[in-house]
Amino acid sequence: MKLATYKDGSRDGQLVVVSRDLSSAHYATGIAGKLQQALDDWGFIAPQLQDLYEALNQGKSRHAFPFDPQRCMAPLPRAYQWADGSAYINHVELVRAARKAEVPETFYSDPLMYQGGSDDFLGPCDDVVVPNEAFGIDFEAEVAVITGDVKMGSTPEQALEGVRLLMLANDVSLRNLIPSELAKGFGFFQSKPATAFSPVAVTPDEVGDAWQGGRLHMTVQSTWNGRRVGMCEAGPEMTFSFGQLIAHICKTRNVRAGSIVGSGTVSNKGVEKDGRMDWPKGYSCIAEKRAIETIQDGKPSTEFMKFGDTIRIEVKGRDGQTVFGAIEQTIAAPV
């Protein structure tokens, strides 16, 4: 099934069930008012939402209305956890190669993750408000999952059982704040403003066998200012599966229902072409493009985002239909 959260002026919005083709929706009122409530009691509430979803798809629900992504908050407008991995090691390799740094051997066996802020997420069509263009505004197209409860000490296989919903994320990064922040040693903070999520979150069965081994075997499309810059495969090159990422968190603590776990920037290896490396699938963040430019030309030539720039992130199924709806945001100065 597909779920979204409609803006209603409240902090958590209103849970809606969305039809498979994203054409219509229906309030889940009477079943669960908000998504966290459904996640807290998934075994009991999910089947009821599923019934409503099936009725909606069959055109049998009485109070259906046209679905409008513009009215969406993030599926979980605020969450108790946002833990983001950097699971595509190719991304790490490129960024490090650009600054002539080695990738430590352990990075291939031990996932890189950071704890993000989760009190103020952005809806899929909300502006990305940044105080200053000079902060180096970048998008990051990612796959994310929402979990149920996963116990401390769970294996990757057990952890994978805890995946309830899949969605897309735009993990906005302020690149020029990162070097000094990471140099302090405590990780990201000011360099990671509010993250945005796709209009709908979907249960894994919605993507069929594209959800395999804890990876989403689909293509993440990134379109910057109307120009397609990324058609990146999210599946085969994801070094650590979502099961591994969740198990990484669980090593020393429980993961509780409604935790969001991200894949990190989706990234594909380059290919050699006429003696020169090429990245035909493009990029899912500008930092990677700049890393490639630095490796090839000695310096980056693509600039970060400016106020007024737009970013669109989407995944389409084999039938050409959008799966999660599109993240479509504009970069904006504070009002």
Added chain:
Amino acid sequence: MKLATYKDGSRDGQLVVVSRDLSSAHYATGIAGKLQQALDDWGFIAPQLQDLYEALNQGKSRHAFPFDPQRCMAPLPRAYQWADGSAYINHVELVRAARKAEVPETFYSDPLMYQGGSDDFLGPCDDVVVPNEAFGIDFEAEVAVITGDVKMGSTPEQALEGVRLLMLANDVSLRNLIPSELAKGFGFFQSKPATAFSPVAVTPDEVGDAWQGGRLHMTVQSTWNGRRVGMCEAGPEMTFSFGQLIAHICKTRNVRAGSIVGSGTVSNKGVEKDGRMDWPKGYSCIAEKRAIETIQDGKPSTEFMKFGDTIRIEVKGRDGQTVFGAIEQTIAAPV
């Protein structure tokens, strides 16, 4: 007023109002079922809770019952944000001096903070369950605040207005996991298991002029296995106020109601005595004691906590009465 959350089998527990002397309590049912709900609509709900608090203190509330900290969850059992500072620069100086590292000049003007997990907090008397003693189990006695909404770009003065409640925290750390984790560059993750909080959270007026300049001018007592090891002053040596810590978060994002912000380990400077440094106020985490031993004797002699060890963290008022109740935890292996 003083607020706590009673265990009732649910994820968020039941909000209770607790009398000033912590002797009695009263369910806040009918006003707000849980603390997050009160924080979401503080202007409307807080005055009603205050009325109940006053009736309770006057012995006029009908359904009061004896308050039992053992029945408490964390005041906010799960939160949308847990951002922990390291605001006592003396702590940073000691830990760095022990490994012969300099404290960068910027550390005196730019707060050090990390984003923690907030989906699974511990109640004040819950066991600290750690998979392995060899992880280097340490307590960290801290002061923490719960905020309302604070806008992006707020000044420290504006941010301070957002402080709703004060409490104590035991920010458990797994010291032996820290070096390799921080070396990865993305900050703490597995080295920070679930944090515990004091039985009650109190509004700043409860501590009178001890809440001054965004600092709690009171003594944090830490008792490890029944031995008083810390009587640390939380006020004067807090390099960054809570206003500054919250404003640090707000530089690039909004802080939303129910965010918890921590001070980091409360720490006081040593004094010279007969030509040798002494730390008469003791310590609020074992790592600091070990740093002092390393500086003075070349190596640490105090070991980290073992299964069965206990830690008690408390603040008493001038009248000798406990302000927040005591955090009283036992270190335990997983069942």
